[in-house]
Each structure stands twice: as structure tokens, then as C-alpha cells.
Amino acid sequence: MGRWEPNTRQRLAKAALELYSERGYEQTTVAEIARRAGLTERTFFRHYADKREVLFDGSGELRDLFVAGVSQAPGSAAPIDAMAAGLDAAAGPFTDRRTFARQRQAVIGANAELRERELIKLASLSAAVAETLRGRGVPEPAASLTAEAGMAVFRIGFERWIADGEERTLAELMRDSLHELRTVIGADRAAREGAGSPPSPG
Amino acid sequence: MGRWEPNTRQRLAKAALELYSERGYEQTTVAEIARRAGLTERTFFRHYADKREVLFDGSGELRDLFVAGVSQAPGSAAPIDAMAAGLDAAAGPFTDRRTFARQRQAVIGANAELRERELIKLASLSAAVAETLRGRGVPEPAASLTAEAGMAVFRIGFERWIADGEERTLAELMRDSLHELRTVIGADRAAREGAGSPPSPG
Structure with missing residues (x-):
């Protein structure tokens, strides 16, 4: 060859x-x-x-797909929906890479320098997504918070995806994780507001 | 002396x-x-x-306060409320440290190795909070998602707190950021559910 x-x-x-x-x-x-x-x-x-x-060869592609997904969402989409479109787009190439991803994560988890590199990759992805959201007119701190929420969903969806025996797709697991995040974040809203603590003006 | x-x-x-x-x-x-x-x-x-x-001398104290705040929340508190109690507790010692924190952040931002160290600190804080939530009976992925949401709120509240001219306290800005996160995360829930996309069973 x-x-x-x-x-x-x-x-x-x-x-x-x-x-x-x-x-x-x-x-x-x-x-x-x-x-x-x-x-x-x-x-x-x-x-x-x-x-x-x-091990980090796909970082650029991941960022490009994520950012394209966010920026191509309809102009009327809420920031979180644009972010969800980014997650969907980013999940695409992972479909047939689960075994590779599992091995890769085991190697990264065993090495402090690689774990650092992985954290930097996610921080830079978060910054790129926040910038894209600001480009869509989302103000701060909403843009950064939405991007960080996206990273949380990405990271945890990914962890679930590579878990032993897991068969759902990455896109499904990220959607499920976003739904779960919504649930945990919103769970006590009624209770709090009912307790007389007024929402802040922000 | x-x-x-x-x-x-x-x-x-x-x-x-x-x-x-x-x-x-x-x-x-x-x-x-x-x-x-x-x-x-x-x-x-x-x-x-x-x-x-x-520069990282306060990491242990920060983690201890955050974790204590989470674990001491009433047993009936929703995960996000326990996490909010952790944020409040963690904000305590920062009250008179804004000038120090501004200088520190400028030094860290200028050095790649220090930025990595800061990311590791937050990742390890997130892991400690997730573990504390699991200790309170919160299942996965809710525990990790709540912890990650807490880190997003902490990080962005902190950034706002050290911004030029900002006078609100860190605790206020974190509460405001959590409120904002709730808003961005929940904003489209009605629209989505109205569009017939059923919530996932998770």
C-alpha cells in the first residue's frame, strides 16, 4: 500500500x-x-x-460543526435551541466512532497532561459558541451561560455515550441530557417563587 | 516584624x-x-x-465551603437549591478580595499554564460537588449536570464580579447568573413542547 x-x-x-x-x-x-x-x-x-x-485531531472539526450548527439555526430560535442545533451538528461524525472514543477517553483519563488538554479544548469550544451566540444578538451573560450549559450537556452526554453497554446515539444522549438539565435547573422554580423570593431583574 | x-x-x-x-x-x-x-x-x-x-492557595477552602454548603442544605432541598446553597457558601470569603481577585485573574489570563491550572481547579470542584450531590441521593446524570451548571454559574458570576466598575457582591451576581441560566435554559420549553416534541423519559 x-x-x-x-x-x-x-x-x-x-x-x-x-x-x-x-x-x-x-x-x-x-x-x-x-x-x-x-x-x-x-x-x-x-x-x-x-x-x-x-488524540486531539478532531478538535477543529468538532468546533467548526458546533459553531456552524449554532449559526445556521433559524434567526427566530431561542439561544438554547441554537445551542441544541450545535450539539446535534457536533454529534454527527461520532456515529461510527464509539470504540475509538472509548479507547481515547481511557488513554486521556490516565494522563494528567492529556486531561488538561481536553479541558482546554472544551473551554475553547465554549468560548467559540458564546461568540457565535453573541453574533446572533444574544447579550451577555446569557451567551456565555448558554454556551457553558451546552458544554455541560456535551460533556455529560459524551460520558454516557461511551459508558459500557450504552447503545443510544450521542445525539440522543445529548438531547436527553439537555432535557435533564432543564429539569434539574427548573425543578424548584415554582417552590422558590412561591416562597416569596422575587426573581432578580437580570 | x-x-x-x-x-x-x-x-x-x-x-x-x-x-x-x-x-x-x-x-x-x-x-x-x-x-x-x-x-x-x-x-x-x-x-x-x-x-x-x-495563586491557588484558596482552592481547598473554596472546595470545602462549596461542598459544606451543598451537604448542609435541608434534606428536602432540590438538587439545584443545594447547589445554590453551595454557591452562597463559597462566595463568603470573597467579600473583601475583589482587588486581589482582579489582579489574580489578569495574571492567570496571561499565562497558559496558569489557565490550565484554573480549569483543573474548576473541574475538580465540579467533581466534588457532583459527589456530594450523589451522597444526598441525587442520581446520575442529574448530579453531574447540576454540578456543571453550578460551575457555569460560578465562573460567569465570578467574571462579572471582577469586571471594571462592578459593585454587586459575588453572591448577588451568582444568584443573578443562576436566575439567568434558568431563563435561557427554560426559555423555549413551552415552544418545544407546543411543537409536539415529547420530553424524553429520562
């Missing part, structure tokens, strides 16, 4: 994840990844800047 | 933050911090493990 065939990236990613799972992320070298994939180190570096990049 | 007087820690923290603001975090040494505070390096290291520790 020539080194330019379209699935070179995927072969490298698969080999890397196998090795990270088998012997640990720190203990794996790029040379070993290339060897496992039947390719050269040079080919690896033509596709990825370093061994960490393999 | 003897080195054992009670405000040694505060003097060191004040000197550190001044220097981080004036010349940058990376460029400041522990020797310089000690000198500015009129103390020795040895005294610095008796109080802080390193120069980063000065």
Missing part, C-alpha cells in the same frame, strides 16, 4: 491508540506508532505534529 | 501578586517575592510550595 492512500491518517491514529492503550501514552514513541501502522516516522510527521496531536 | 506574625502569608501573597502584575509571572522569582515582602526565601517556602501555589 502506498503512503498516500486516503486512510493513512486513520491507520496512524488506530495504531497510536492501540499502543497507548497497551503500554501507556508516555511509553509510546512515534517510531513505534509508525512501525505498527507499517509506515515511516516521516509519514507520521506529515500527518501529525506529535503523538498528542493524534 | 517577626516572621511568625499571622499575616505573613498575606504579605507574601500581596508581594507575589504585585510582582506578577508588574513584571510577569514567569519573570518573577521566589527570592524577589520574599524580598518585596521583607522576608526570607525560607519563610516563603514555609508557607507555599512554589510561586504558583500563591
Whole structure:
């Protein structure tokens, strides 16, 4: 197989994840990844800047899809509905990646530096979504709060999606998590307002 | 002044933050911090493990207060109300620290490593709050979603609190942000349900 065939990236990613799972992320070298994939180190570096990049390769695509989903929601959509459209759009490419995602999350969970990188990815996604919402005319703090709520739903929907035995799709689990968030956030509204604590003017 | 007087820690923290603001975090040494505070390096290291520790010294206290607020809420309180009690409790010590908090945030915002540390602090706070909620009998995913919503409110309330010219208290701004989150999250519920999309069974 020539080194330019379209699935070179995927072969490298698969080999890397196998090795990270088998012997640990720190203990794996790029040379070993290339060897496992039947390719050269040079080919690896033509596709990825370093061994960490393999795990975060989808960050840009995720952000682009999420932001496009939010910005393409109908102008009349409430901020939370625009955000939900972003979640739906972002879930798309994950459909056939559950096994990969499970392995990836196990590798990330075992390494402090990778966990940090994952948190930064979500914080930057949140900032991009908030900016997109502001672009739709949503004022602050509503834009940032909606974006952060979206990240909570994304993160927890994702955790549920990769749980053992889970078969629902990521999109379903995120919709369900958003519904659950609505329920927990709104649960006591009646009680609070009934207790005479007036809503703030914000 | 003897080195054992009670405000040694505060003097060191004040000197550190001044220097981080004036010349940058990376460029400041522990020797310089000690000198500015009129103390020795040895005294610095008796109080802080390193120069980063000065900026994250309150993390443990913040977590303890937040968790205590959540766990001490009446047993009948809804999860979101328990979380709101945690936010109120956590806001307590910040009352007279707004200037410090503003300086601290500017230093953190200017340094990638410190921003990562701050994200980790919030993620670990979220995990502690979720665990406390589960201890109160709140099932998953409601516990994690409530905790994440709490972090969103904390983070955005905090950002508003340190904004130029802001005079409301942190507790007020967090309550206002929680109210705002309720509004954005619930805004379209009627519209959605009216559109015939049934709520998920979760």
C-alpha cells in the first residue's frame, strides 16, 4: 500500500491508540506508532505534529460543526435551541466512532497532561459558541451561560455515550441530557417563587 | 516584624501578586517575592510550595465551603437549591478580595499554564460537588449536570464580579447568573413542547 492512500491518517491514529492503550501514552514513541501502522516516522510527521496531536485531531472539526450548527439555526430560535442545533451538528461524525472514543477517553483519563488538554479544548469550544451566540444578538451573560450549559450537556452526554453497554446515539444522549438539565435547573422554580423570593431583574 | 506574625502569608501573597502584575509571572522569582515582602526565601517556602501555589492557595477552602454548603442544605432541598446553597457558601470569603481577585485573574489570563491550572481547579470542584450531590441521593446524570451548571454559574458570576466598575457582591451576581441560566435554559420549553416534541423519559 502506498503512503498516500486516503486512510493513512486513520491507520496512524488506530495504531497510536492501540499502543497507548497497551503500554501507556508516555511509553509510546512515534517510531513505534509508525512501525505498527507499517509506515515511516516521516509519514507520521506529515500527518501529525506529535503523538498528542493524534488524540486531539478532531478538535477543529468538532468546533467548526458546533459553531456552524449554532449559526445556521433559524434567526427566530431561542439561544438554547441554537445551542441544541450545535450539539446535534457536533454529534454527527461520532456515529461510527464509539470504540475509538472509548479507547481515547481511557488513554486521556490516565494522563494528567492529556486531561488538561481536553479541558482546554472544551473551554475553547465554549468560548467559540458564546461568540457565535453573541453574533446572533444574544447579550451577555446569557451567551456565555448558554454556551457553558451546552458544554455541560456535551460533556455529560459524551460520558454516557461511551459508558459500557450504552447503545443510544450521542445525539440522543445529548438531547436527553439537555432535557435533564432543564429539569434539574427548573425543578424548584415554582417552590422558590412561591416562597416569596422575587426573581432578580437580570 | 517577626516572621511568625499571622499575616505573613498575606504579605507574601500581596508581594507575589504585585510582582506578577508588574513584571510577569514567569519573570518573577521566589527570592524577589520574599524580598518585596521583607522576608526570607525560607519563610516563603514555609508557607507555599512554589510561586504558583500563591495563586491557588484558596482552592481547598473554596472546595470545602462549596461542598459544606451543598451537604448542609435541608434534606428536602432540590438538587439545584443545594447547589445554590453551595454557591452562597463559597462566595463568603470573597467579600473583601475583589482587588486581589482582579489582579489574580489578569495574571492567570496571561499565562497558559496558569489557565490550565484554573480549569483543573474548576473541574475538580465540579467533581466534588457532583459527589456530594450523589451522597444526598441525587442520581446520575442529574448530579453531574447540576454540578456543571453550578460551575457555569460560578465562573460567569465570578467574571462579572471582577469586571471594571462592578459593585454587586459575588453572591448577588451568582444568584443573578443562576436566575439567568434558568431563563435561557427554560426559555423555549413551552415552544418545544407546543411543537409536539415529547420530553424524553429520562
